[in-house]
Amino acid sequence: MRFHIMTLFPEMIMSGLSESVIGRAQRTGLISVNAVNIRDFSKDKHLHVDDYPYGGGAGMVMQPDPIFDCYQSVTADMTKKPRVIYMTPQGRVFSQEIAKELAMEEELVFLCGHYEGVDERILDEIVTDHLSIGDYVLTGGELPAMVMIDAISRFVPGVLNNKDSAAGDSFHDGLLEYPQYTRPEVFHGQPVPEVLLSGHHANIEKWRRQQSLKRTFERRPDLLLQAADSLSDEDLHYLELLKINACQS
């Protein structure tokens, strides 16, 4: 998977994605990250890439020409038009499902906006997907792009080793992950749940499933509706007990 990021802060992208699992995925060639500086495509003698908004108002607007030339350069050797993602609070909210879908692409281009906006004409011309990482405003699209690249890369085969992929997936079956414990056996007076020390694998699996259901019920009840298809009769029975307990307390 090749990621191309059009940005005014390429070092932020390259350094943010150089560590840990995503850094390793780059070094082993499973993914590549190509952050391109839009400013390199300014034709202005002062390398300006923004200007005052027509109609007046506060702030500056990123001009379409440097972004278009950057896009032409990034896509020059591509055989088909790639999906071009623009990170904006006005977009569809990014999710695990969207990450999985985008992981099927060979190339992805991200356009990071800054200042008070980007000229609408370049968005109309090149952007295929308007996406948001949540209902809040940041100073630029770089952090959202890094968030999406991380989430997408996890679905590229080989990026997670078996240990990473079995664990750490908080959306297994659409439920939240069960709690984990390691040594010491007692920490600040709190023991590890006894069942985990029992060696009884069936009981451990059952306890973990119940913990996942309990957590999801307490913390993200909205997810239970979406997960309804993957719930067994035993799951539903346990949820009934949780519901009854919740009414009594």
Ligand code: 4GM
């Ligand atoms: C507004 C319009 C994305 C702000 C375009 C970008 C938050 C998100 C920006 C922009 C952003 C988000 C830059 N802030 N919620 N800031 O995904 O590029």
